[in-house]
Amino acid sequence: MKIIKLKINRKEVEAKDGEFIIDAAKRNGIDIPHFCYNERLERIGACRICVVEVKGMDKLQASCCTQVRGGMEISTHSPRVLEARRMNMQLLLANHDLYCTICKENLMCKLQRYASELMIEDTPFESLHREDEVDNSSVSIRRDNNKCILCEQCVRVCNNVQTVYAIGMVNRGVKTRITPNFGHNMKESSCINCGQCVVACPTGALTEKSDIQGVINALNSDKYLIVQTAPSIRATLGELFDIPAGTPVTGKMVTALRQIGFDKVFDTNIGADICIVEEANEFVGRVKNNGVLPMITTCCPAWIKFGEQFYYEELNKNMSTCRSPQAIVASLIKTYYAKNIKKDPKDIVLVDIMPCTAKKYEVLRPEFKGETDFVLTTVELGKLLKQLNVDFVHLPDSEFDNPLGMSTGAADIFGHTGGVMEAALRTAADMLSGEDLKAIDYTKIRGMDEIKETEVEIAGKKIKICVVHTTGAARKLLEQIKKGKSPYHFIEIMACYGGCIGGGGQPPPNSKGVLKKRTQALINVDEAKKIRKSHKNPAVIKLYKEYLGKPGSERAHKLLHTKYSKKTYV
Amino acid sequence: MKILEEVNLEAWKKVKELGADKTMELLKKKGLTGRGGACFLTGLKWEFAKKARGNEKFVICNADEGEPGTFKDKLILDNNPENVIEGIIIAAYCVGAKKAYIYLRGEYHYLHNKLENVIKKVLENAKSDLKIEIVEGAGAYICGDETAIIASIENRRGYPHFKPPYPPQEGLFNKPTVINNVETLANVPLAIVNDEWSDEVRLFSVSGDVAKAGVYELKVGTKLGEIANVAGAKDPKAVYFGAAGGCVKYSDNFVVSADKVCKEEAMLGACSLIFVSKKRSMLDMAMNIAQFFKHESCGKCTPCREGNVHVLRLLEKIKRGEGNEDDFGLLEKLCITIRDTALCGLGQSCTNHVLTALKFFKGDFK
Numbered sequence: 001m002k003i004i005k006l007k008i009n010r011k012e013v014e015a016k017d018g019e020f021i022i023d024a025a026k027r028n029g030i031d032i033p034h035f036c037y038n039e040r041l042e043r044i045g046a047c048r049i050c051v052v053e054v055k056g057m058d059k060l061q062a063s064c065c066t067q068v069r070g071g072m073e074i075s076t077h078s079p080r081v082l083e084a085r086r087m088n089m090q091l092l093l094a095n096h097d098l099y100c101t102i103c104k105e106n107l108m109c110k111l112q113r114y115a116s117e118l119m120i121e122d123t124p125f126e127s128l129h130r131e132d133e134v135d136n137s138s139v140s141i142r143r144d145n146n147k148c149i150l151c152e153q154c155v156r157v158c159n160n161v162q163t164v165y166a167i168g169m170v171n172r173g174v175k176t177r178i179t180p181n182f183g184h185n186m187k188e189s190s191c192i193n194c195g196q197c198v199v200a201c202p203t204g205a206l207t208e209k210s211d212i213q214g215v216i217n218a219l220n221s222d223k224y225l226i227v228q229t230a231p232s233i234r235a236t237l238g239e240l241f242d243i244p245a246g247t248p249v250t251g252k253m254v255t256a257l258r259q260i261g262f263d264k265v266f267d268t269n270i271g272a273d274i275c276i277v278e279e280a281n282e283f284v285g286r287v288k289n290n291g292v293l294p295m296i297t298t299c300c301p302a303w304i305k306f307g308e309q310f311y312y313e314e315l316n317k318n319m320s321t322c323r324s325p326q327a328i329v330a331s332l333i334k335t336y337y338a339k340n341i342k343k344d345p346k347d348i349v350l351v352d353i354m355p356c357t358a359k360k361y362e363v364l365r366p367e368f369k370g371e372t373d374f375v376l377t378t379v380e381l382g383k384l385l386k387q388l389n390v391d392f393v394h395l396p397d398s399e400f401d402n403p404l405g406m407s408t409g410a411a412d413i414f415g416h417t418g419g420v421m422e423a424a425l426r427t428a429a430d431m432l433s434g435e436d437l438k439a440i441d442y443t444k445i446r447g448m449d450e451i452k453e454t455e456v457e458i459a460g461k462k463i464k465i466c467v468v469h470t471t472g473a474a475r476k477l478l479e480q481i482k483k484g485k486s487p488y489h490f491i492e493i494m495a496c497y498g499g500c501i502g503g504g505g506q507p508p509p510n511s512k513g514v515l516k517k518r519t520q521a522l523i524n525v526d527e528a529k530k531i532r533k534s535h536k537n538p539a540v541i542k543l544y545k546e547y548l549g550k551p552g553s554e555r556a557h558k559l560l561h562t563k564y565s566k567k568t569y570v
Numbered sequence: 571m572k573i574l575e576e577v578n579l580e581a582w583k584k585v586k587e588l589g590a591d592k593t594m595e596l597l598k599k600k601g602l603t604g605r606g607g608a609c610f611l612t613g614l615k616w617e618f619a620k621k622a623r624g625n626e627k628f629v630i631c632n633a634d635e636g637e638p639g640t641f642k643d644k645l646i647l648d649n650n651p652e653n654v655i656e657g658i659i660i661a662a663y664c665v666g667a668k669k670a671y672i673y674l675r676g677e678y679h680y681l682h683n684k685l686e687n688v689i690k691k692v693l694e695n696a697k698s699d700l701k702i703e704i705v706e707g708a709g710a711y712i713c714g715d716e717t718a719i720i721a722s723i724e725n726r727r728g729y730p731h732f733k734p735p736y737p738p739q740e741g742l743f744n745k746p747t748v749i750n751n752v753e754t755l756a757n758v759p760l761a762i763v764n765d766e767w768s769d770e771v772r773l774f775s776v777s778g779d780v781a782k783a784g785v786y787e788l789k790v791g792t793k794l795g796e797i798a799n800v801a802g803a804k805d806p807k808a809v810y811f812g813a814a815g816g817c818v819k820y821s822d823n824f825v826v827s828a829d830k831v832c833k834e835e836a837m838l839g840a841c842s843l844i845f846v847s848k849k850r851s852m853l854d855m856a857m858n859i860a861q862f863f864k865h866e867s868c869g870k871c872t873p874c875r876e877g878n879v880h881v882l883r884l885l886e887k888i889k890r891g892e893g894n895e896d897d898f899g900l901l902e903k904l905c906i907t908i909r910d911t912a913l914c915g916l917g918q919s920c921t922n923h924v925l926t927a928l929k930f931f932k933g934d935f936k
């Protein structure tokens with residue numbers, strides 16, 4: 001690519017020919033404020049906050065959609081730029097609910113941040129006093145249009161990336177709103193609860209449905225309190241306490257949860273290990289007995305709803321019947337563990353810390369009724385710990401409780417795209433070959449490409465693998481399967497970009513750079529572990545021996561597997 | 571009127587003899603420029619689309635004439651659609667398009683059937699296998715913007731898109747696309763066959779405080795006094811160029827040309843002249859136009875969507891007699907911000923009317 005020279009704020013810098021001003025500036029240490037721009041989404045140039053002055057051009061230019069040219073002279077903070085930027089901010093503020101201190105997005109809001117940075121102390125414009133109804137219908141996502149600034153990130157994520165089309169634009173001019181189709185609410189829409197819109201939203205217009213108060217009530221009750229934390233939380237929670245992205249905080253997290261009052265802190269990872277044993281067993285069975293292939297992993301509740309809504313008739317046989325790791329641990333806690341500690345399951349309150357807004361939907365499915373009591377996202381856990389005065393950064397490390405606290409490296413990587421497949425292959429390869437194989441790093445299915453494929457040879461059999469993240473990318477594979485043209489045997493689908501580390505309940509921004517760091521953190525945790533194959537987990541082996549029997553046994557089926565049903569939407 | 575002269579496919583015959591390249595060369599030499607307001611050389615636009623890579627190309631006739639005080643395209647579509655269709659056939663031939671669209675203003679629905687028949691007849695006579703489809707707009711002002719037309723034809727929300735890429739490089743369905751105004755396309759066959767054809771002759775939509783509102787065919791450079799005379803303007807004090815073009819102070823000797831209008835910080839655009847008599851207050855005019863832009867802002871970009879609400883509110887405040895110096899300062903600053911930062915051409919020009927009125931008629935605002 002051709003490199004050109006231009007000037008930004010009088011300083012000569014280099015840029016790639018044809019790249020956009022905002023990206024060139026970013027690489028040169030200038031972070032131009034923006035709302036509608038997102039590196040992963042189609043550029044629309046709508047918010048006009050990122051405007052800059054370009055010498056020789058009459059109007060100010062939106063830096064997110066103006067390409068650099070050799071010799072260009074750009075100012076990102078001339079008086080004219082700042083004045084225009086400030087006024088556009090003031091226009092947004094005049095049409096915005098300004099009760100910042102009692103907003104869910106308080107201190108995380110981009111509108112608030114830029115207002116502060118631009119030193120906006122008032123708006124000269126009359127307030128438009130919007131009074132839109134808050135949509136609380138969804139179990140995962142709260143929509144408050146009074147706080148929407150129409151950057152359209154949510155619409156682009158939902159329609160272009162996820163191809164779910166739950167929300168779109170209606171009306172015109174200042175009456176423009178983002179809403180589900182035909183005035184329906186979120187619950188009635190095709191929303192799969194993935195929460196990608198929530199992470200994308202720069203303001204408090206889209207937030208997770210909060211269960212924090214329920215957890216606080218439980219913490220103050222005399223119930224027996226158990227918490228489980230998903231594989232990806234340890235790689236992201238620290239960011240909410242200003243710890244750099246990519247720093248695992250497993251030990252501190254466990255200490256914090258114990259400190260606020262949980263009796264037992266379990267690791268969803270053991271559910272991941274069990275999930276792999278069951279799933280690999282199911283896959284090996286399908287391969288040996290000419291069962292329905294490709295088999296598709298089912299750890300992701302958002303993808304499951306997507307599949308049930310759009311592809312149920314054609315694909316329900318391709319979906320693994322295995323529950324998600326969280327649902328496995330939940331079911332074991334309320335059966336096996338409750339029996340072990342001689343407690344009535346009704347006296348146990350189980351809280352799941354998940355990277356995911358769709359989990360809030362999953363635990364309410366009739367198949368899992370009565371297992372999990374509350375789901376908190378990573379963001380919610382951060383808020384809870386702060387409310388309960390936890391000095392997170394200075395906490396010492398501690399270990400998960402047993403028996404549901406021990407896990408292998410295979411479980412840690414569940415948190416990023418490709419990880420479930422890699423873990424499954426480690427076990428399936430051993431199962432099919434009957435050996436203890438040494439080559440266990442399947443690096444071809446790591447990384448951020450939306451569709452990753454590879455072929456592995458196991459016991460003389462060629463197995464074609466595909467890993468996708470985002471339901472938009474998944475749709476391509478599902479269409480293939482529907483037409484009977486899928487070349488694959490085994491497919492991993494995660495609804496969120498990057499997998500769970502990019503989940504709808506994770507701290508924003510889920511930018512590529514941050515996601516890479518989180519992924520690497522999980523890979524490091526995996527590599528540091530002595531046991532890196534799920535079926536070698538001593539706790540899992542013991543559990544099967546004492547309680548579950550063999551993988552795929554009747555009890556395993558009852559507790560570790562599930563079923564699907566057609567879902568409808570308007 | 572020259573624009574209504576029938577060409578009867580004479581131009582099409584000549585084009586087939588000349589070939590595409592020479593036709594575009596000829597149009598450039600004749601100086602045919604776009605009548606939508608941007609005055610870009612039509613032949614050059616076609617060349618860009620022809621040279622652009624794409625397995626499929628399109629031609630779109632912009633018949634979404636929505637600017638207040640503009641009604642010249644209606645006259646052409648009503649009285650000489652044959653020339654427009656011939657223009658489309660020639661454009662498609664030059665750029666290599668197999669499909670063309672006429673994006674028809676929703677309010678011109680009554681012309682739909684008539685146009686269908688003319689399309690059929692002209693294509694038959696021309697022995698052309700071009701497909702021409704009429705797509706009706708739904709009444710949004712923004713859909714007169716070429717990028718919004720593209721979105722609308724693609725069944726998307728009628729939203730404008732930033733440029734570049736320009737439509738001749740990447741337009742409808744991401745394919746190279748030529749978009750021309752009705753009047754431009756009607757002029758194509760005329761420019762090709764008539765030796766004495768001149769780009770200076772335009773259709774002027776004249777309305778407002780005049781006795782004989784209507785479409786006049788005049789040379790660019792005609793003086794305002796002459797136009798006022800033929801149209802019977804009563805005590806004119808100002809002339810608006812559509813709503814988006816802004817206004818100038820009326821004087822008999824004011825020469826109506828793009829340059830001269832531009833010098834007054836207004837824009838000639840598609841030659842729509844709205845005369846305002848001395849009996850009217852420019853503040854009332856401004857409020858009326860501001861109401862229009864508030865209603866017609868598409869809602870995509872912040873300054874136009876939010877800003878136009880406050881332009882109107884400030885004008886209303888001034889009208890109530892409550893406006894102080896700060897309000898005038900704010901109004902002006904707001905208008906400049908909208909002009910400087912809005913996404914599309916329409917957003918960038920929607921406050922010209924306030925800025926020019928404040929410049930020439932500040933007294934009306936006190």
